[in-house]
Amino acid sequence: MANFIAVDLGATSGRVAVGSVTSEKIELEIAHRFSHEIVEDTDGSILWDWKLITSQVLIGIQKCLERGLPISLAIDSWAVDYGLLDSQNQLISRVHSYRDPRTFKAFEELLAELGKERIYQETGIQFLNFNTLYQLVAAKSDESYKAASKLLLIPDLLNAELTGVISTEVTNASTTQLLDVKTRKWDYPLIDLAGLRSEIFTELHEPGAEIGVIKGFGALDGIKVVATASHDTASAVAGIPFEDRDTEAYISSGTWSLVGIESDVPVTSHQALAANLTNELGAANTVRILKNVTGMWLLEECRRTWRSASEEWTIPQLVDEASRNLDFLSLIDPDDPRFRTPGEMPARIVTYCLEKGITPPRTKGEFTICILRSLAAAYKKTIAEIQTVTNKKITTIHILGGGSQVSLLNQLTADACGVRVKTGPVESTLFGNIAVQALSAGVVPSLQAARSLIAKSFISEEFMPS
Incomplete structure (x- = not known):
């Protein structure tokens, strides 16, 4: 039996679970659940309670350790939101929610300036006013944006806090509308056209890449952190049989x-x-x-x-x-x-x-x-x-x-x-998170093999059109 820790952060709740992979199936045990809500700052900004989220994740990892040492840990979350780091890799920005209305004007103005065709031809991403592209355009005048050394999306922002390693996973990066979907690389020409600071975008890594080990958190130190498909929907789809x-x-x-x-x-x-x-x-x-x-x-x-x-x-x-x-x-x-x-x-x-x-x-x-x-x-x-x-x-x-x-x-x-x-599966995101970790560790030979195990791990209902 091979154990892995999966951290799954949703827009209203989070959970930390242990996934045990055997030759027959994948068993999930949710060690910790917590709720969180968006909060309104004094200036009307809609933010995530980042301190609450990180503290609850640490509690969840600690609870998972009571079940034994894992092979690795991986984090997935909702898309498009980010934090900005200084040159010492310290968070210097508030963590805005995609529901913050600051993006509406930036969205309309950038589309008028660049046109949908130019943005879509390389990124292939649905036009939504809250995509990271428009969040960053809206943030150009913010002091934290001007001073930032790096930008990280939510899963890798938490990875950086745990390990000190700065890198961005591609499934979540693709949601920003700033990535070339064909090359799986940042679309630097678009970044320049949007007037954004290209130097804040980090190196990219694929699902399954090893990030580092947890450092500076006492009993948690030494746990290997790897990348899953860190956009929660990417993990969810990885978990579909x-x-x-x-x-x-x-x-x-x-x-x-x-x-x-x-x-x-x-x-x-x-x-x-x-x-x-x-x-x-x-x-x-x-x-x-x-x-x-x-x-x-x-x-x-x-x-x-x-x-x-x-x-x-x-x-x-x-x-x-x-x-x-x-x-x-x-x-x-x-x-x-x-x-x-x-x-x-x-x-x-x-x-x-x-x-x-x-x-x-x-x-x-x-x-x-x-x-x-x-x-x-x-x-x-x-x-x-x-x-x-x-x-x-x-x-x-x-x-x-x-x-x-x-x-x-x-x-x-x-x-x-x-x-x-x-x-x-109801817990498709956790299953997919664990599946990618198991593939990275060589516990399963392919994603399809992992999906075959997932199919044996839950009971499905069928609904036929009436």
Whole structure:
């Protein structure tokens, strides 16, 4: 049995787990879970509580050590956000959240200046106002940006704190819209055109690369840190037990819904640009052709608003209410920009409906079924776009992550898309994180071999279109 530690940081929670790889399967034991939320600074900036996140990760690693010494440790997280380091490798910037509205102006101005074609032809990345490219353009006047020696994305920012090693993993780097998706290198001509400081971008490494060992943390010292596919969606896709990649798609369902396929090559055609598809890098030299669709964020923000009014609703309770309101048919566009920032989500949904001449939801059940059915409709549209661009015929969709536990959404997705839906693994990101570490350590011979073990490690449900 070979043990590995996986740190998985999501946009609302984190967990640290031990993965035990045997010849039969991969067993996961989550040693530590924690919640975290974005916080608003005095100037209105929306930030991550970085001290809380790092302290909780250290607690989780310590708990994992109680299960025995691991072969290695690897970190994955959400994409696009970063920290800036000085010449002594000390963090000198606040860690902004991608939900900070500072990027909207920079986004519009840079697109007007450079044009979408120039940006897309090399990067192949979906245009989203919060991509790192626009965050950095928005930060040009910040003192921390002017003084910075290096930029690191979230997983490698934490790797640097643990090991002192400065380097950037390519799957997360590809989300920045600053990487050449064909060469898997920084797009320095684009960096220059955007007026950014090219010297802050670090050397790149691939999934499976050895980073270093933990130093300066007492009992944790000496643990080997390696790179997994450090974008959490890249790890999640590495954890999918595909049967036939050519006919299968996936939806990584959480705060965001990442809808896509795994490919050996990127697609940056005019059709792909028109569909606003993204080409993000994956483990084992793969490419994830996908689209970011707003996911359970909508319902979580509704819950947060209701909680502030002393109404506590769980997801199962809301889904139960939704199942009693199936005759409510109003749909919204989950990707309307008004839904991207936090706060008063129910009121925003009502305003959207009134503007569009749609019957607005009134009850908790109507809000929930409106959101779930709207997500399924967005999935259908995205799957159709991917099929058109790639000339593939999708017959199965794997739904991964926490959202895969919402059976009503799974059935609505099968009905909307007209194909079989298979669930799980719920912990696909942890499985994928461990799989890449096991491949790096020589415990498994290939990613496909690791996926075969994953297939034996969980129970999947199937939903057929009705």
